[in-house]
Amino acid sequence: MAKRSFLIPGVDKRLLIKDSIKTMPDVTRRRFIAGGASLGALTLLTGCDVIDSSSAEEMLKSVSKFNDAVQDFIFNPDALAPTFPESAITKPFPFNAYYDLDDAPEVSAADWKLEVRGLVDNKKSWTLDELYKLPQVTQITRHICVEGWSAIGSWTGTPLRDFLKLIGADTRAKYVWFQCADKDGYNSPLDMRSALHPQTQMTFKYAGEILPRAYGFPMKIRVPTKLGFKNPKYVVSMEVTNDYKGGYWEDQGYNSFSGS
Amino acid sequence: MASLTVTDEQVRSSPAKVIQPAWVRVMHWINALAMILMILSGWQIYNASPLFGFSFPREYTLGGWLGGGLLWHFAAMWLLMINGLAYLITGFATGRFRKKLLPITPSGVLHDVRAALTFKLGHDDLTVYNYVQRVLYAGIIVVGVLIVLSGLGMWKPVQLHWLVTLFGDYPTARYVHFFCMAAICAFLVIHVALALLVPKSLRAMIIGR
Numbered sequence: 001m002a003k004r005s006f007l008i009p010g011v012d013k014r015l016l017i018k019d020s021i022k023t024m025p026d027v028t029r030r031r032f033i034a035g036g037a038s039l040g041a042l043t044l045l046t047g048c049d050v051i052d053s054s055s056a057e058e059m060l061k062s063v064s065k066f067n068d069a070v071q072d073f074i075f076n077p078d079a080l081a082p083t084f085p086e087s088a089i090t091k092p093f094p095f096n097a098y099y100d101l102d103d104a105p106e107v108s109a110a111d112w113k114l115e116v117r118g119l120v121d122n123k124k125s126w127t128l129d130e131l132y133k134l135p136q137v138t139q140i141t142r143h144i145c146v147e148g149w150s151a152i153g154s155w156t157g158t159p160l161r162d163f164l165k166l167i168g169a170d171t172r173a174k175y176v177w178f179q180c181a182d183k184d185g186y187n188s189p190l191d192m193r194s195a196l197h198p199q200t201q202m203t204f205k206y207a208g209e210i211l212p213r214a215y216g217f218p219m220k221i222r223v224p225t226k227l228g229f230k231n232p233k234y235v236v237s238m239e240v241t242n243d244y245k246g247g248y249w250e251d252q253g254y255n256s257f258s259g260s
Numbered sequence: 261m262a263s264l265t266v267t268d269e270q271v272r273s274s275p276a277k278v279i280q281p282a283w284v285r286v287m288h289w290i291n292a293l294a295m296i297l298m299i300l301s302g303w304q305i306y307n308a309s310p311l312f313g314f315s316f317p318r319e320y321t322l323g324g325w326l327g328g329g330l331l332w333h334f335a336a337m338w339l340l341m342i343n344g345l346a347y348l349i350t351g352f353a354t355g356r357f358r359k360k361l362l363p364i365t366p367s368g369v370l371h372d373v374r375a376a377l378t379f380k381l382g383h384d385d386l387t388v389y390n391y392v393q394r395v396l397y398a399g400i401i402v403v404g405v406l407i408v409l410s411g412l413g414m415w416k417p418v419q420l421h422w423l424v425t426l427f428g429d430y431p432t433a434r435y436v437h438f439f440c441m442a443a444i445c446a447f448l449v450i451h452v453a454l455a456l457l458v459p460k461s462l463r464a465m466i467i468g469r
Contacts, residue, residue, distance in 0.1 A: 063335040081418045142430060147309035150430050225418045253327035260418040
């Protein structure tokens, strides 16, 4: 007799699990991670002191913090991400988020303003028209996702470091923290040295066209030296700060530096 | 020609004869732990975006989800890299690699593979590796170096872009990393099976004799 399937036909089991993890409240999710950790500790360290889940989790967290420091240390701000010819662009460039395209934020260009906060001289908000007037450059670089896949795309916009200079940001501050229009408040911190990297860009166009909704209209921060989740889309505000304010994925356990 | 008579001296000294020195044993088991952690967490990472039409069973992955797998992978990598580097340095410096793994001749390998497949390969003297062992052990060291280099390239594709270029490009480095893992798993199966077939070799890797 055939095994009874409890799965919904046409639904990818893997994505289903992935999605349900994302909907878990933080505490459950953390326990879930710890569950994996303790399983590993139990099965692999039998004979040694059994590491309980919370201490394994603490150990992993502190190694991740150590890795942040190591990565910051070896980060050479002058090293440029490889660039590619137009023929190398991945078509179609994948849409990727923890929600479907239909659920992606829909930002009205007329109402949108980029809010600027924190350690900056000029805290004025910027309309899209004002931002479009700033000098723009184009880069064709490889976007690398934390999941392992990668795709080459063409992004056009204003180097973030030029904008930071323009608004009189204190570039000795530790982070530029971005907040996005996503329902559940996507946000991500960017260390200042990466923010000042020559290829880090406030992106307004993809492949020469106004940034479509799929890729983060009206503004994405393109950081070719960082994994995709540290390239926030639908950005609504940036804050120059010395405080580590955490991030949507960073808080769930992705390494915070996550840069190359 | 080996002598056919056993002298008193050989009899007396043989129980004390160290087959695997302490540093080899310590590094071997640290490496075993690090490799298993890297493989199981690597499978978790693979599952987030499979290269081929299959995923690894969840029960054999570490970390619970991609983020947890990555934490394990980037923690165990230190253990693997530091231990591996120390092993390479000591192996070259003490001349162990040269003495134990060389020479490797095609005729010697052919001969010993044939002997192994017909279960005629002797294991009387564990201090001397046969040609099958030499090829496997030297080969797995090369694979170990490749998997670390391709992994480093994927971790730092901007800072270490020359390393990525060495493998071709980023996606190729991913495939290299995967196939090295597959080679290590295949090695593990053979290695463990042979250790169980010749238990005294396992004992030597634990207590040295």
